[in-house]
Structures are given as C-alpha cells and as structure tokens.
Amino acid sequence: GAVVSQHPSRVICKSGTSVKIECRSLDFQATTMFWYRQFPKQSLMLMATSNEGSKATYEQGVEKDKFLINHASLTLSTLTVTSAHPEDSSFYICSARDLGQSNYGYTFGSGTRLTVV
Amino acid sequence: EDQVTQSPEALRLQEGESSSLNCSYTVSGLRGLFWYRQDPGKGPEFLFTLYSAGEEKEKERLKATLTKKESFLHITAPKPEDSATYLCAVQSISMDSNYQLIWGAGTKLIIKP
Numbered sequence: 001g002a003v004v005s006q007h008p009s010r011v012i013c014k015s016g017t018s019v020k021i022e023c024r025s026l027d028f029q030a031t032t033m034f035w036y037r038q039f040p041k042q043s044l045m046l047m048a049t050s051n052e053g054s055k056a057t058y059e060q061g062v063e064k065d066k067f068l069i070n071h072a073s074l075t076l077s078t079l080t081v082t083s084a085h086p087e088d089s090s091f092y093i094c095s096a097r098d099l100g101q102s103n104y105g106y107t108f109g110s111g112t113r114l115t116v117v
Numbered sequence: 118e119d120q121v122t123q124s125p126e127a128l129r130l131q132e133g134e135s136s137s138l139n140c141s142y143t144v145s146g147l148r149g150l151f152w153y154r155q156d157p158g159k160g161p162e163f164l165f166t167l168y169s170a171g172e173e174k175e176k177e178r179l180k181a182t183l184t185k186k187e188s189f190l191h192i193t194a195p196k197p198e199d200s201a202t203y204l205c206a207v208q209s210i211s212m213d214s215n216y217q218l219i220w221g222a223g224t225k226l227i228i229k230p
Binding site: 004006034041042043044046049091093095106107108109110111113 | 151153158159160161162163204217218220221222223225
C-alpha cells in the first residue's frame with residue numbers, strides 16, 4: 001500500500017529558530033499534499049494544501065510567512081516553521097493523495113512532535 | 118455549513134464488550150466518508166471508506182455502516198489492542214478538486230483487559 005514517510009518524528013528547537021519537516025511519498029506520486037496541525041486531545045486542523053509545482057493554499061488564520069510550504073517534486077513536500085515560538089509547539093502531520101488507492105488516497109505520515117523552548 | 122460530529126467523546130469498555138461509535142454528518146452532498154484509527158503520537162491509519170447509504174465494510178473486529186445522516190463503527194468483542202482514537206472524516210461534493218476532508222473530533226476508545 002501507499003506509504004508516506006515523515007521526519008523528523010520529534011524535534012526540539014530554541015525560540016526564534018526555524019525547523020523544517022519533510023514529507024515523502026515512497027511508492028507513489030503525490031500531486032497533492034496536506035499539512036495538518038493537531039493539538040492535544042483535539043482533531044486534525046488543516047493548515048494548508050499544496051500542489052506540486054504551485055503555491056500552497058493556506059487555510060484562514062494560518063500565517064503563510066510563518067509556515068512555509070514547498071512541494072517541488074511529486075514525492076516531496078516540506079513545511080518550514082520560521083522563527084518558531086513556544087505557541088508553535090504542536091503535532092504536525094502530513095497527508096498525501098495516491099490516485100491509485102480506492103480510498104481516494106489519503107495516506108498519512110507518522111507525524112512530527114515540535115517543541116519550541 | 119458542512120459539519121461532522123462524533124460521539125461519544127470517550128468510551129471505556131471491558132475486553133469482549135461490543136459497542137458502536139457514531140459519526141453524524143451534515144454536508145450538501147457526500148462524496149465519501151472515511152474512518153481512521155490514530156494511536157498516541159502517530160498519524161491516522163486508514164480503516165474504511167464508505168460512499169453511499171446502505172454500504173457496509175468490515176475488517177477484523179470492525180464494521181462500518183453508512184446512512185444518509187450518520188455512520189457507525191461497530192466493534193465486536195474488542196481487545197486491548199483496539200484502544201485508540203477513532204476519527205471520522207467526510208468529503209463534500211461542494212469542496213474543490215483538492216479533496217479536502219472535514220474531520221470530526223474523534224472518539225477515544227479504551228478497552229480494559
């Protein structure tokens with residue numbers, strides 16, 4: 001089945017620094033990738049949708065200058081949290097579409113726990 | 118407005134005690150309803166997709182059903198390893214071609230041995 005690899009799984013960074021999270025589709029081409037944020041005991045909150053080769057579409061309230069998304073190839077999307085602050089600490093999850101899957105191809109990465117100190 | 122509501126918020130069962138989780142949805146038109154399982158600190162794991170009322174799907178101890186207003190995830194004779202948060206999501210036909218999902222808040226299932 002479709003596999004999405006996300007790393008790092010955990011990262012601790014100092015306030016003011018930037019952190020990059022990678023999301024790779026290992027055995028399929030992902031024309032669309034989704035980035036989610038999840039707070040403790042809450043459901044997934046869509047941050048942005050990225051299409052390969054074009055600019056990401058951000059959800060209302062998500063700062064595109066803080067959360068930079070790059071989807072330069074059909075197998076790789078990155079999320080960079082710039083000038084991170086403690087309130088950016090959260091669980092970030094990516095999802096990619098595999099058009100060959102009957103479930104519309106929503107395969108998720110294993111998530112990245114970001115802690116900003 | 119498209120909306121997904123899951124109940125209960127949490128459910129504690131004894132091992133072997135069967136029960137059901139509910140996912141109620143309000144959408145202008147349903148393209149698909151998805152069930153996922155999420156373990157702590159992990160990304161969601163796909164379970165089922167349902168497309169039309171009356172459809173049912175099964176996988177081991179889980180069975181998902183769909184009506185025009187809600188979906189149920191039935192769990193039969195659960196085991197402790199079935200403990201997880203179960204998430205429901207829908208895709209509305211009113212959404213754009215990026216196929217975004219509307220998520221419920223999830224049901225945390227705890228199976229005690």
